[in-house]
Amino acid sequence: MKTTIQFRRLLFILVLFMLQACGQTPKKINDTQNSTTMENIINKPENPYYSNTDTTKLNVSDAEWKKVLSPDLYAVSRNADTERAFTGKLWDSNTKGTYYCAACGNKLFKSDQKFASSCGWPSFFEQDNKNSVVYKEDNSYGMKRIEALCGRCDGHLGHLFDDGPKPTGKRYCMNSIAMDFVPDKIISKNSSGNTLEKITLGGGCYWCVEAVYEKLDGVKSVVSGFAGGKNANPTYEEVCTGRTGHAEVVEITYDNTKTNLDEIFKVFFTVHDPTTLNRQGADVGTQYRSAIFYANETQKLAAQSIINQLNSEKVYENPIVTTLEPLTQFYKAEDYHQNYYQNNKNQQYCQMVIQPKLEKFEKVFKARLKE
Numbered sequence: 417m418k419t420t421i422q423f424r425r426l427l428f429i430l431v432l433f434m435l436q437a438c439g440q441t442p443k444k445i446n447d448t449q450n451s452t453t454m455e456n457i458i459n460k461p462e463n464p465y466y467s468n469t470d471t472t473k474l475n476v477s478d479a480e481w482k483k484v485l486s487p488d489l490y491a492v493s494r495n496a497d498t499e500r501a502f503t504g505k506l507w508d509s510n511t512k513g514t515y516y517c518a519a520c521g522n523k524l525f526k527s528d529q530k531f532a533s534s535c536g537w538p539s540f541f542e543q544d545n546k547n548s549v550v551y552k553e554d555n556s557y558g559m560k561r562i563e564a565l566c567g568r569c570d571g572h573l574g575h576l577f578d579d580g581p582k583p584t585g586k587r588y589c590m591n592s593i594a595m596d597f598v599p600d601k602i603i604s605k606n607s608s609g610n611t612l613e614k615i616t617l618g619g620g621c622y623w624c625v626e627a628v629y630e631k632l633d634g635v636k637s638v639v640s641g642f643a644g645g646k647n648a649n650p651t652y653e654e655v656c657t658g659r660t661g662h663a664e665v666v667e668i669t670y671d672n673t674k675t676n677l678d679e680i681f682k683v684f685f686t687v688h689d690p691t692t693l694n695r696q697g698a699d700v701g702t703q704y705r706s707a708i709f710y711a712n713e714t715q716k717l718a719a720q721s722i723i724n725q726l727n728s729e730k731v732y733e734n735p736i737v738t739t740l741e742p743l744t745q746f747y748k749a750e751d752y753h754q755n756y757y758q759n760n761k762n763q764q765y766c767q768m769v770i771q772p773k774l775e776k777f778e779k780v781f782k783a784r785l786k787e
C-alpha cells in the first residue's frame with residue numbers, strides 16, 4: 417500500500433512537470449511468449465555448486481563450503497545456526513513464487529505451501545518434492561527436535577514440527593537466509609528459452625522515452641521507431657505529417673530476471689502524460705499518441721490492469737486515453753534518431769525538455785538505475 421501511495425504522489429508531481437512541450441519538429445534534423453517455470457534463474461558465479469536444475473546429490477567439504485558461501489549463510493547452512501525470529505526477509509512474505517536452497521539452488525517450496533505463522537520464521541506445511549528436504553534427529557539444547565536439511569547439499573534449513581495446519585499438520589520452520597526466493601513474475605521465459613523480452617511503447621516524442629529507458633536497470637536496448645500505421649518502412653517525415661497512422665514508439669528489450677512489465681509500465685506512466693489525446697505538451701497529432709503495442713496476451717492484460725488501477729485510484733485528474741494496439745510491425749527510425757539525447761546533450765531541446773524528465777525519472781527510480 418505504501419508504495420502505491422508514494423507512486424501516486426510522485427506521479428502527481430511528475431504530471432505537473434511533464435505538461436511542457438516536447439516540441440519536436442522536422443527542424444531537429446539540423447539541430448510471444450509462454451509463461452513457464454524457469455529453474456535456472458539464479459546465478460552465483462562465486463558458488464560452482466549452485467544450480468536450480470541439477471539435482472545430483474552434492475558431497476562438498478566443509479572447507480570448500482566456507483570458501484563459496486557468505487559467512488552468514490555458512491553459519492546457518494553448515495553450522496546449524498538460527499537467525500533471530502522476525503529478522504529474516506521472508507518470514508511474513510506472501511508473494512507468489514519459489515523458494516530454493518541458498519547454498520546449492522535446490523528447489524524447496526512453492527509459495528502456496530507457505531502459511532502465515534506467528535513464529536517469526538518462514539513456515540511451510542509441505543515440501544515441493546521428496547528430494548527437497550530430508551530430516552535428521554536433533555538433540556541439541558536438551559530438546560528432541562527434527563532437523564530439516566536440504567535434500568541436495570545436506571545444508572541446515574531449520575526444523576520440522578508437528579503443529580502445522582491441515583492437510584499435513586507439519587510446520588517446516590525455516591531460516592530466511594538459508595533460502596533464495598524467486599517471485600513468479602520474473603520466472604517466465606519465452607519459448608526460445610532466454611530471458612529477454614520486448615515491449616513497444618508510444619509516449620510522445622521518442623527521444624524522451626528512449627533517454628529514460630536507457631537508464632533503467634535490466635533494459636538491454638531501446639530503439640526509436642514507428643508502429644501502428646498503414647504503410648511499411650515509413651520515414652520520419654512521412655510520420656510527421658500525421659497521415660500514416662504511425663506513432664513514434666520505442667522498442668524496449670529487457671531482461672525479465674532484472675526488471676519486468678510492471679516496472680516498465682510504471683516508468684511509462686511516470687514519464688509521459690497518458691491523459692491527453694494525441695498530444696504530449698506542444699506536440700500534437702496521432703503520431704504522438706500514448707499507446708502500448710502489445711505483442712501477446714500477457715502484455716495486453718498487464719497493460720489493461722495497470723491502466724484500470726491508475727484510473728480507479730484517480731492518480732490523474734482525467735481518465736487515461738492510452739490505446740492498447742496489437743503490434744503488427746515495428747519500424748526502426750533513421751539512425752540520427754537513435755540515442756538522440758546522448759548524442760545531442762547540448763542542444764536546447766535536450767536541455768529544456770529531455771533533461772528535466774530524465775532527472776525526475778532518476779529521482780523516482782533512484783534505486784533502479786543502471787550502475
Ligand SMILES: [Zn+2]
Nearest residue numbers: 517520566569
Ligand atoms: Zn542445498
